[in-house]
Structure formats: structure tokens, C-alpha cells
Amino acid sequence: MKSDTFPEAKTMKSDTFPEAKTMKHVAFLDVKNLEVIYTQNKRTVRAVNHVSFQLDRGQTLGLVGETGAGKTTIAKACMGILPTPPARILNGEIWLDAENILEIPKEKMLRIRGKKIAMVFQDPMTALNPLQTIGEQILEVIELHNAVSRHEGLKRAGQMLELVGIPAARHVEYPHQFSGGMKQRVVIAMALACDPELLLADEPTTALDVTIQAQVLELIKGLREKLNTAMILITHDLGVVAEICDKVAVIYAGQIIESGSKEDIFDRPAHPYTIGLFQSLPRLTAAEKWLKPIEGMPPDPTDLPDGCSFHPRCPYASKECALAEPDCIEIGTGHFCRCTKWMEVRTCQMHP
Amino acid sequence: MGKYVIQRVLQMFVIIWIAGFIVFTLMYMMPGDPAKILLGNDATESTILAKRAELGLDASYVEQLASFMYHAFVRFDFGYSWSYGVPVMQELLVRLPRTLFIGVSAMVLNVLLGTWLGVFAATHRGKWQDSLTMVIAMVFISVPDFWLALMCVLFFSINLGWLPAYGIDGPLSYVLPILSSAVAGIAINARQGRSSMLEVIHADFISTARAKGQKESVIVRKHMLPNAMMPIITGVGGGLAMVVAGSPIMESVFSIPGVGAYLLVGINLRDRPIVLACVVFFAVFTSVAILLMDLCYAFLDPRIKAQYAAKKVG
Ligand SMILES: Nc1ncnc2c1ncn2[C@@H]1O[C@H](COP(=O)(O)OP(=O)(O)OP(=O)(O)O)[C@@H](O)[C@H]1O
Numbered sequence: 001m002k003s004d005t006f007p008e009a010k011t012m013k014s015d016t017f018p019e020a021k022t023m024k025h026v027a028f029l030d031v032k033n034l035e036v037i038y039t040q041n042k043r044t045v046r047a048v049n050h051v052s053f054q055l056d057r058g059q060t061l062g063l064v065g066e067t068g069a070g071k072t073t074i075a076k077a078c079m080g081i082l083p084t085p086p087a088r089i090l091n092g093e094i095w096l097d098a099e100n101i102l103e104i105p106k107e108k109m110l111r112i113r114g115k116k117i118a119m120v121f122q123d124p125m126t127a128l129n130p131l132q133t134i135g136e137q138i139l140e141v142i143e144l145h146n147a148v149s150r151h152e153g154l155k156r157a158g159q160m161l162e163l164v165g166i167p168a169a170r171h172v173e174y175p176h177q178f179s180g181g182m183k184q185r186v187v188i189a190m191a192l193a194c195d196p197e198l199l200l201a202d203e204p205t206t207a208l209d210v211t212i213q214a215q216v217l218e219l220i221k222g223l224r225e226k227l228n229t230a231m232i233l234i235t236h237d238l239g240v241v242a243e244i245c246d247k248v249a250v251i252y253a254g255q256i257i258e259s260g261s262k263e264d265i266f267d268r269p270a271h272p273y274t275i276g277l278f279q280s281l282p283r284l285t286a287a288e289k290w291l292k293p294i295e296g297m298p299p300d301p302t303d304l305p306d307g308c309s310f311h312p313r314c315p316y317a318s319k320e321c322a323l324a325e326p327d328c329i330e331i332g333t334g335h336f337c338r339c340t341k342w343m344e345v346r347t348c349q350m351h352p
Numbered sequence: 353m354g355k356y357v358i359q360r361v362l363q364m365f366v367i368i369w370i371a372g373f374i375v376f377t378l379m380y381m382m383p384g385d386p387a388k389i390l391l392g393n394d395a396t397e398s399t400i401l402a403k404r405a406e407l408g409l410d411a412s413y414v415e416q417l418a419s420f421m422y423h424a425f426v427r428f429d430f431g432y433s434w435s436y437g438v439p440v441m442q443e444l445l446v447r448l449p450r451t452l453f454i455g456v457s458a459m460v461l462n463v464l465l466g467t468w469l470g471v472f473a474a475t476h477r478g479k480w481q482d483s484l485t486m487v488i489a490m491v492f493i494s495v496p497d498f499w500l501a502l503m504c505v506l507f508f509s510i511n512l513g514w515l516p517a518y519g520i521d522g523p524l525s526y527v528l529p530i531l532s533s534a535v536a537g538i539a540i541n542a543r544q545g546r547s548s549m550l551e552v553i554h555a556d557f558i559s560t561a562r563a564k565g566q567k568e569s570v571i572v573r574k575h576m577l578p579n580a581m582m583p584i585i586t587g588v589g590g591g592l593a594m595v596v597a598g599s600p601i602m603e604s605v606f607s608i609p610g611v612g613a614y615l616l617v618g619i620n621l622r623d624r625p626i627v628l629a630c631v632v633f634f635a636v637f638t639s640v641a642i643l644l645m646d647l648c649y650a651f652l653d654p655r656i657k658a659q660y661a662a663k664k665v666g
């Protein structure tokens with residue numbers, strides 16, 4: 001099973017890479033202008049607005065943003081599992097390996113989900129069926145995508161459990177017999193069971209303590225090296241982002257307000273929200289006075305402010321900010337920012 | 353688990369004894385002298401006294417109660433009918449299969465059809481299929497079941513002439529009684545099934561199953577239904593109790609000589625042995641049904657099973 005995908009993934013990389021330099025580069029995952037709304041009791045939640053990003057094989061993109069920013073919605077859209085209704089994709093394309101996920105027929109999508117794309121869900125407490133043993137639940141995805149006997153499948157499920165540090169013998173137990181952190185690892189084992197090419201990890205380490213968190217991150221890194229897996233990592237933890245992401249996209253009110261390489265975002269942030277995000281983190285090295293939470297509340301997604309959605313909370317905002325939605329400006333190679341005042345902001349940062 | 357089952361069975365016996373005790377006491381306290389009622393107005397004092405002695409009514413309350421409890425629960429003997437003079441148990445055993453058959457069939461229909469309708473409505477939520485199912489369910493819950501039974505007779509037996517209106521000649525005679533007893537339960541289960549399905553439909557583990565690439569039909573069968581069934585199973589015992597409690601009316605509408613009709617006969621004639629036997633039967637039947645459903649529930653849900661296993665120690 002492993003030997004099937006393993007060389008394939010490698011050769012793919014070495015084949016397409018030189019080509020990509022000469023021809024127009026086609027990203028492995030290319031999300032274009034994605035727009036998702038939820039309709040609930042006649043109210044419309046604008047959860048994702050004009051989101052675009054690219055991701056290559058072997059790359060990891062960190063999605064960061066406050067709660068309710070739309071991170072999970074983006075990931076579910078990429079999987080094609082948004083609950084419709086209430087969700088609706090108004091606009092956009094999601095190209096994976098030159099196929100638009102949103103147009104792939106249902107039948108074919110069943111073969112892609114779980115195999116080519118896998119997802120680790122945010123809440124481990126509810127992500128597992130309480131009436132089935134965890135072995136059975138891992139087996140389900142293995143049997144769906146591999147022609148294996150039940151016995152072989154269970155063996156594989158046991159191996160996956162061992163991989164995340166749970167004794168294989170516990171595969172006969174039910175979810176309620178595991179702690180939150182262990183359930184999280186079961187969910188991870190399930191997502192990794194078929195060697196995905198794209199892994200969507202929605203806060204995979206929040207329920208874990210520091211040592212286990214480190215182990216899980218190692219595991220994910222290992223997968224990336226071995227299979228050249230592309231990964232979207234959703235997290236609140238900027239430390240985790242710093243450790244394993246190549247690229248970062250900062251989401252605010254369903255919009256990517258700044259994106260770029262990890263260095264761009266960590267060392268040269270340009271959007272006032274990104275800057276605020278870093279300043280609201282306690283740092284051991286910085287003095288207490290630097291700890292400044294962003295003032296105000298995230299906007300109501302059913303009633304987004306006109307113009308730049310961050311302007312009511314932005315210390316640099318002027319009248320124009322309330323008028324027109326700022327464009328996405330490339331302020332450095334691959335470094336994008338949705339703020340008309342980014343130059344001013346940057347000068348202020350350098351000479352406070 | 354085993355210890356829990358034993359504990360529950362013992363509990364059940366106690367409940368049945370208490371039911372027997374209460375009904376006996378109520379019957380005892382009923383105004384009017386049963387001997388007088390049986391013999392009619394022109395009976396002489398001496399024949400009445402003789403009758404009282406024959407029926408054992410001259411003994412004290414405690415003696416009568418003790419005798420009833422001993423005979424009913426140790427020897428499974430409810431004595432002779434005061435009015436007919438035949439052994440009540442014998443009559444009960446003849447009637448029992450009919451009532452059981454109607455009750456159990458109605459229950460099976462309730463669960464299967466009710467759940468299916470609930471799933472159907474939930475998977476079409478917000479569409480016309482959903483609204484239609486729920487409106488019909490609401491109508492059938494509100495309508496009294498004896499009225500529905502009469503309408504069924506009117507329509508299927510008298511207008512269409514498809515099914516017998518009363519009596520028990522052949523299996524077809526059971527169709528209308530079963531249907532009329534089941535309808536309200538089907539409607540209740542449809543509503544319950546729909547709401548528990550809707551709860552489950554948005555559960556995260558359903559997203560997990562979708563993310564695995566599982567087919568929607570399999571997701572419904574393997575993940576949604578088992579979880580949505582839990583509240584339905586809890587309701588089955590109560591539903592069965594409801595069907596049995598409705599059996600006197602149903603059986604008299606359709607003239608079915610079952611236990612329910614027997615109970616009515618007993619009440620009309622103040623025939624204490626008949627009433628006691630029927631009530632004890634109802635108590636046994638409902639307790640067993642509820643016990644079975646609870647055990648079923650525990651067996652299907654590992655979380656409850658774990659709780660019961662833990663109780664063994666505590
Ligand atoms: N099923 C749903 N029905 C209606 N609205 C929804 C639904 N799911 C999400 N939303 C709304 O969409 C917006 C984005 O939600 P999403 O779950 O994507 O946020 P998130 O960034 O993942 O937040 P968190 O960090 O808390 O997980 C929120 O305003 C949320 O209220």
C-alpha cells in the first residue's frame with residue numbers, strides 16, 4: 001500500500017519540478033476567489049470572502065486567524081464536505097492537480113476524499129462515532145481505498161495507532177475510553193491511514209500536551225518528507241506555525257488579509273491586524289508593555305463593515321478605509337497584503 | 353453486566369407485586385357487595401351469605417390479599433371467574449396470543465415505519481417531503497385512535513370491502529386492529545426519529561465519515577441511524593405499554609376476544625379474578641418490554657454498557 005504511493009509521489013516531484021521552471025508553474029493546490037456563505041434563518045453569514053492561495057507538494061501553509069474567521073470553512077470547502085444547506089459556495093475554483101474539486105462528479109470525489117485529501121478535524125471529542133470501536137473507524141477508511149482483507153486492514157489500523165503512540169491492542173476500545181489527546185491522535189491516525197497527498201489539519205495539536213504535541217508535529221513533518229505531502233495547518237498557535245510552516249496566510253473575517261512566506265509574516269508583517277496579532281502574544285523576551293491585545297471585537301459575519309473589514313479596529317484607519325475594500329497588493333515577492341496604508345504602517349513600525 | 357440484569361429482573365418482580373397489591377386493594381374497596389351484584393336484586397340473605405362464603409369474601413382483607421398474592425404469583429392461578437365459573441388463567445391463555453400478536457406487530461410497525469419516515473423527513477429537511485411527513489404525523493398524533501379505528505372500518509371494510517370489520521376469522525382480520533393500534537406510535541416515532549436524525553446529521557463524526565470518502569447511503573446506515581436509534585429504542589418500551597393500554601378499546605371496536613376485551617368484561621361484571629388477572633398480565637408485559645429495551649440500549653451503546661459494568665462494583 002505504502003510502496004504504491006511512495007515512489008509515485010517522488011517521481012512526480014522530480015518530473016514536474018524542472019518543467020515547472022520552464023513552463024508556467026501550476027500549483028498542486030490552487031484556490032481561486034473562493035466565496036462561501038451560510039444561510040441560517042434568513043440571515044447570511046459571509047464566512048469566506050474572495051480567498052485565493054496556492055500550495056505546492058511538500059509545502060505547508062499555516063492558516064491563522066481568530067475564532068470564526070472562516071478557517072474550518074475553507075478546509076471543508078477544499079474537501080468538498082461543506083454541509084449544503086446551510087453552506088453555499090457562491091464563487092471560486094479549487095484546483096487540485098489540475099482538477100477543479102468543485103466540479104468533480106460525486107462518485108469520483110468519493111475516491112479522492114480520504115485517499116488523496118485527508119482532514120484532521122478540530123474537535124477530537126466529537127469527531128469519532130461513539131458507537132464504534134476506533135479500530136473499526138480507522139478500518140473504514142482503509143477498506144474504502146485499498147483492496148485489503150478485513151484482517152490486513154485491521155493490522156494496518158493497528159500500525160497507524162502505534163504510529164501515533166497508542167498501543168495497537170486498544171483498537172477494540174470505544175472513543176469514550178480514550179482521553180481527549182488520545183482521541184486527537186486517533187483522528188490523526190485515521191487521516192494518515194491512506195497516505196494523503198494533501199492533508200488538511202484543523203488545529204491538530206490543541207488538545208495535546210507539549211510532549212505529545214511535539215511528537216505529533218514530528219509525525220506530520222515525517223509524512224511530509226516521506227510522501228511529499230502538501231499540508232494546510234490551521235492553528236491559533238504561532239509557535240507551531242513558526243516550527244513547521246513554509247507559508248502563512250492570516251485570515252480576518254473570511255478574508256486573507258496578508259499572506260507570504262513564514263519569514264515575510266513573522267519578520268516583516270505589513271497588515272495592522274497581523275502586527276496586532278503578534279503584539280497580543282506574550283513573549284518571554286519582550287517587556288510587559290509590549291503586550292497589546294487588539295482592541296474591539298471581530299466583526300459580525302452577518303453584517304460585515306463596508307470597506308476594509310478591519311477598519312473599525314485599526315489604529316491606522318482613515319476615512320477612505322471605510323469606503324472601498326482594499327485590493328490585494330504584492331508588497332514583496334510572494335508577499336501579499338490587503339491594506340492601502342501598508343507603507344505608512346511599516347514606517348510607523350520602524351520609527352515608533 | 354450480569355449482576356445488573358439480575359438486579360433489574362428482581363426490581364421488575366417487585367414492581368409487578370406492587371401493581372397486583374394496588375389493584376387488589378382498589379377492587380376490594382369498590383362499593384357494593386359483589387355477591388349481591390352477582391345474584392341480582394331478588395336474592396335472599398342466606399343465598400348471599402352462601403355466595404360470599406363460596407367466593408371467599410367472608411375472610412378479612414389481609415387474608416384475601418395474602419391468598420390472592422400466593423395463588424397469583426406462586427401458583428400462577430387467578431382462580432375462577434365469579435360470573436362464568438371457568439378458570440381465569442385458562443381463558444387468559446387462550447386470549448393472550450391475540451393481544452400479544454397485535455401489540456408486538458404494532459410495535460414492529462411503529463419502529464420500522466416510524467424510523468424510516470423520520471429518516472426520510474430528516475434527509476429531506478426543509479423540502480416539501482419533510483413538511484408533508486411532519487404534518488401527517490401531527491394529524492395522526494392528534495386524532496383519537498378509536499375514531500381512527502372506526503374510520504378504517506368504514507373505509508376499508510364497508511366502502512371497499514377489502515378487510516373484515518370485526519372478529520378473528522383468518523389473518524386478514526388482524527390487519528385493521530394492528531394498523532389502528534400502530535398509527536399513533538408510527539407518527540410519534542417519525543417525529544422522534546426525525547429530530548434525533550437531525551441532531552446526528554450535523555455531528556462532527558458524520559463529517560469525519562464524509563471525509564473518509566464514504567458513500568452517503570452507507571453513512572446514513574452505519575453512522576447516523578445507530579446513533580439516532582438510541583432515543584427511539586428508549587421509547588419502544590413505553591410505546592408498547594401504550595399499545596397494550598389501548599387494547600381494551602381497540603379490541604372492543606374490532607370485537608377481538610383478547611386480553612383487553614376480557615378486562616372490560618371483568619370490569620363490567622365486577623368480576624374481580626378477571627380484572628386482577630388482566631392487570632397483572634399488563635404489568636408483566638410492560639415491565640418485560642421496558643426491561644428488554646433498556647438491556648437492548650445498554651447492549652448497543654458502549655457508554656451505557658460501561659456505566660452498568662461499573663455499577664457492578666459500586
Ligand atoms: N454550519 C454552520 N451554519 C451556520 N454558520 C456557520 C456554520 N459553520 C460555521 N458557520 C459560521 O461561519 C463562520 C466561520 O466559521 P468557521 O468554523 O470556518 O470558523 P473558524 O475560523 O474555523 O473558527 P474556529 O477557530 O473557532 O474554529 C463563523 O461565523 C460561523 O459562525
Ligand SMILES: [Mg+2]
Pocket residue numbers: 071072073122202
Ligand atoms: Mg474551526
